[in-house]
Amino acid sequence: MVTQVPSNSAPIRAENLTRRFGDFIAVSGVSLRVEKGEVFGLLGPNGSGKTTIIKMLTGLLPPSGGNAWVDGLDVRTHSEAVRERIGYMSQRFSLYDDLTVAENMQFYGRIYGLPAERLRKRIEAIVALNGLEPYLGRLAGKLSGGWKQRLALSCAMLHEPKIMFLDEPTAGIDPVARRQLWDLIFDLSGQGITFFVTTHYMDEAERCSHVAYIYYSKLIADGTPEALKALPDVNPPGTRRVEITAPEVTRALRMVREMDFIRSATIFGQSIHALVDDRFDVDDLKAQLAQSGIIVSEIRPLQPSLEDVFVALTYKHKAELEAVNA
Amino acid sequence: MRNPFGEMFRGFGAVFYKEALHIRRDQMALFFTLIIPLLQMVLLGFGIDTNVRQVRTIVLDENNHVESRELIDRLRNSDTFRVIAYAHTDRELNDAIISGRAKVAVKIPWDYSDQLLKHDTAQVLVLIDGSDSSVAGQTINVATAIGLDESLQRVLGGRQALPVEMRPQLLFNPDSRSPNFFLPGLTAVLLLNVTTFLTAFAIVREKEKGTLEQLFVTPVKPLGLMFGKILPYLGIGFGELCLILLLMVTAFRVPIHGNTVLLLVLSLPYLFVSLSIGLLVSSRANSQSEAMQLSFLTFLPSIFFSGYIFPRDTMPLPFYIISYFVPASYYINITRGIILRGAGIMHLWRDGLVLLGMGTGLILLAAKRFQKKVIAT
Ligand SMILES: Nc1ncnc2c1ncn2[C@@H]1O[C@H](COP(=O)(O)OP(=O)(O)OP(=O)(O)O)[C@@H](O)[C@H]1O
Numbered sequence: 274m275v276t277q278v279p280s281n282s283a284p285i286r287a288e289n290l291t292r293r294f295g296d297f298i299a300v301s302g303v304s305l306r307v308e309k310g311e312v313f314g315l316l317g318p319n320g321s322g323k324t325t326i327i328k329m330l331t332g333l334l335p336p337s338g339g340n341a342w343v344d345g346l347d348v349r350t351h352s353e354a355v356r357e358r359i360g361y362m363s364q365r366f367s368l369y370d371d372l373t374v375a376e377n378m379q380f381y382g383r384i385y386g387l388p389a390e391r392l393r394k395r396i397e398a399i400v401a402l403n404g405l406e407p408y409l410g411r412l413a414g415k416l417s418g419g420w421k422q423r424l425a426l427s428c429a430m431l432h433e434p435k436i437m438f439l440d441e442p443t444a445g446i447d448p449v450a451r452r453q454l455w456d457l458i459f460d461l462s463g464q465g466i467t468f469f470v471t472t473h474y475m476d477e478a479e480r481c482s483h484v485a486y487i488y489y490s491k492l493i494a495d496g497t498p499e500a501l502k503a504l505p506d507v508n509p510p511g512t513r514r515v516e517i518t519a520p521e522v523t524r525a526l527r528m529v530r531e532m533d534f535i536r537s538a539t540i541f542g543q544s545i546h547a548l549v550d551d552r553f554d555v556d557d558l559k560a561q562l563a564q565s566g567i568i569v570s571e572i573r574p575l576q577p578s579l580e581d582v583f584v585a586l587t588y589k590h591k592a593e594l595e596a597v598n599a
Numbered sequence: 600m601r602n603p604f605g606e607m608f609r610g611f612g613a614v615f616y617k618e619a620l621h622i623r624r625d626q627m628a629l630f631f632t633l634i635i636p637l638l639q640m641v642l643l644g645f646g647i648d649t650n651v652r653q654v655r656t657i658v659l660d661e662n663n664h665v666e667s668r669e670l671i672d673r674l675r676n677s678d679t680f681r682v683i684a685y686a687h688t689d690r691e692l693n694d695a696i697i698s699g700r701a702k703v704a705v706k707i708p709w710d711y712s713d714q715l716l717k718h719d720t721a722q723v724l725v726l727i728d729g730s731d732s733s734v735a736g737q738t739i740n741v742a743t744a745i746g747l748d749e750s751l752q753r754v755l756g757g758r759q760a761l762p763v764e765m766r767p768q769l770l771f772n773p774d775s776r777s778p779n780f781f782l783p784g785l786t787a788v789l790l791l792n793v794t795t796f797l798t799a800f801a802i803v804r805e806k807e808k809g810t811l812e813q814l815f816v817t818p819v820k821p822l823g824l825m826f827g828k829i830l831p832y833l834g835i836g837f838g839e840l841c842l843i844l845l846l847m848v849t850a851f852r853v854p855i856h857g858n859t860v861l862l863l864v865l866s867l868p869y870l871f872v873s874l875s876i877g878l879l880v881s882s883r884a885n886s887q888s889e890a891m892q893l894s895f896l897t898f899l900p901s902i903f904f905s906g907y908i909f910p911r912d913t914m915p916l917p918f919y920i921i922s923y924f925v926p927a928s929y930y931i932n933i934t935r936g937i938i939l940r941g942a943g944i945m946h947l948w949r950d951g952l953v954l955l956g957m958g959t960g961l962i963l964l965a966a967k968r969f970q971k972k973v974i975a976t
Pocket residue numbers: 294297299317318319320321322323324325326364976
């Protein structure tokens with residue numbers, strides 16, 4: 274029988290997790306801890322190692338170094354038991370297109386060995402949650418992208434896992450469907466299910482209760498979105514962030530970047546987000562722009578976004594790497 | 600607690616049911632899968648006649664006497680030659696052969712009857728197109744036999760009975776019909792299409808789609824997955840076998856001399872082996888086209904080293920040794936044994952056992968490869 278590490282063990286824990294493919298290091302010394310009921314969002318550029326981490330945590334890929342525990346079980350030694358306790362929606366999750374929605378769910382339920390009666394009840398409960406009721410008899414291949422993802426999520430959780438791994442569950446679906454899928458995720462996390470989700474979308478990251486950022490195989494940020502936004506690296510002493518709203522933003526941006534109290538500036542919709550130092554003077558900026566015929570309509574203080582956080586940390590990390598290499 | 604044996608096959612029921620659904624959903628594919636081997640059988644069965652008959656022959660009769668005309672009649676009466684034309688010059692004779700119009704040219708010299716009267720040796724020139732070796736071989740034999748027969752008749756004066764007569768008798772296939780010999784072997788090859796191919800595709804499709812990776816995170820066990828995958832195709836293979844046998848018995852009038860039930864039962868281990876080969880192929884191939892090429896590769900030994908085309912007994916030693924590792928060798932032994940010779944279980948149990956052993960070995964190997972893959976993609 275499998276022995277479970279009791280008490281304070283978090284649903285997901287990794288220590289110094291490392292994975293090499295030949296000489297290439299895909300994941301390097303990653304440590305993290307996800308608490309029960311959290312929605313943990315892992316972000317990072319393409320090829321940074323997100324999927325590799327998930328594969329190690331789900332027991333699909335043995336780590337080259339370090340350790341990881343899922344539901345208190347060592348993934349190296351108990352990968353089978355781990356598999357029974359988790360739900361996993363892989364990055365390429367695909368359904369059986371030539372089976373109906375109901376048949377897809379039945380298949381996954383059976384494979385986990387749910388008895389017929391319990392399976393029927395589970396499907397009923399899930400369908401009530403995800404709204405797939407009207408589509409039960411439809412071929413999975415005929416569903417739209419958003420519905421497919423919801424069905425995939427449902428299939429991955431038929432066996433009532435307490436821990437779910439979702440690898441880019443919203444890739445390629447429209448914003449409304451994305452929102453609906455996230456609403457579903459939050460419903461479930463409210464019921465005590467722990468989620469480990471990877472994504473490329475900042476707005477999704479903002480909704481997570483816990484985010485981490487991986488950059489070239491290394492975890493360079495880990496915490497609640499609020500904690501990350503308050504990091505000193507993100508808010509260098511003597512700087513603050515402002516939003517400048519003006520017509521002709523592109524031309525305005527070019528001029529703003531020339532000003533000596535501006536550290537960095539980017540366009541965000543119809544406005545400019547800028548990091549400024551303490552020499553910043555609202556009237557000076559307005560006056561300089563007015564000379565070129567640009568009338569600023571609004572300037573207001575701005576909280577850093579998660580994107581700002583990741584951009585700042587990436588720059589810092591890059592600089593450190595270059596310093597090491599030099 | 601689950602019993603450990605059931606545990607090894609965990610997920611079998613779910614996979615089996617799902618696979619059956621796939622097959623039922625795509626009835627068009629199923630139809631073609633079943634019909635194509637039958638079409639192949641019809642084309643090959645009616646097209647191939649390995650007996651040499653009615654070979655196109657041209658004759659130049661310079662002698663043009665009773666004796667020469669008698670000889671020509673003998674040629675014509677043998678089923679082997681069909682005289683299509685008479686030439687008047689050597690040149691015409693040569694042209695007919697070179698152009699391919701005739702495969703055999705017979706030249707009876709002007710002094711043929713004189714030589715016979717003088718009791719000298721009369722020479723008849725027989726030119727044979729050697730580009731088709733089986734035709735050439737058999738025509739030489741028949742031509743020589745006709746010459747010998749003619750000589751004996753003349754030496755013995757035509758009235759006496761021949762002192763010795765060999766009376767060869769072909770058992771099991773008295774009319775030397777090609778289909779009788781050919782179709783039982785063909786059955787082994789045709790079955791590969793619906794077994795090796797289909798299983799290989801069924802798994803590689805899931806690899807391509809990514810559902811296989813998904814299955815690997817479920818508690819399904821490699822053996823549960825494998826058997827769930829192959830059993831529906833075992834059913835299809837068996838159905839195909841019945842159709843093939845039905846066609847063979849009715850359309851080609853090849854009777855099954857032995858016990859049909861025994862034939863069906865002994866076919867199961869062969870189907871099992873071919874399905875396991877499909878699994879092994881799919882553990883290697885990553886796309887459907889790769890699966891197709893690899894499957895074809897596994898078909899080659901079954902076609903060439905199994906005795907289906909070339910008799911195993913006359914193979915060069917290395918090939919003969921290889922033939923022992925080719926499942927089709929054993930199965931062809933079974934089909935020809937039961938269909939043609941009426942062999943029983945006491946003659947064939949060894950072949951069945953070898954096939955069963957091969958199948959078990961292969962499926963364990965495939966399971967092992969998949970187990971590794973689970974932990975290394
Ligand atoms: N089996 C493998 N063999 C060799 N290299 C691999 C293998 N799997 C992944 N990699 C490499 O490891 C790195 C990390 O890949 P991974 O799939 O984890 O990235 P990711 O963060 O999930 O990217 P994406 O956002 O594109 O999904 C990549 O450079 C990839 O090429």
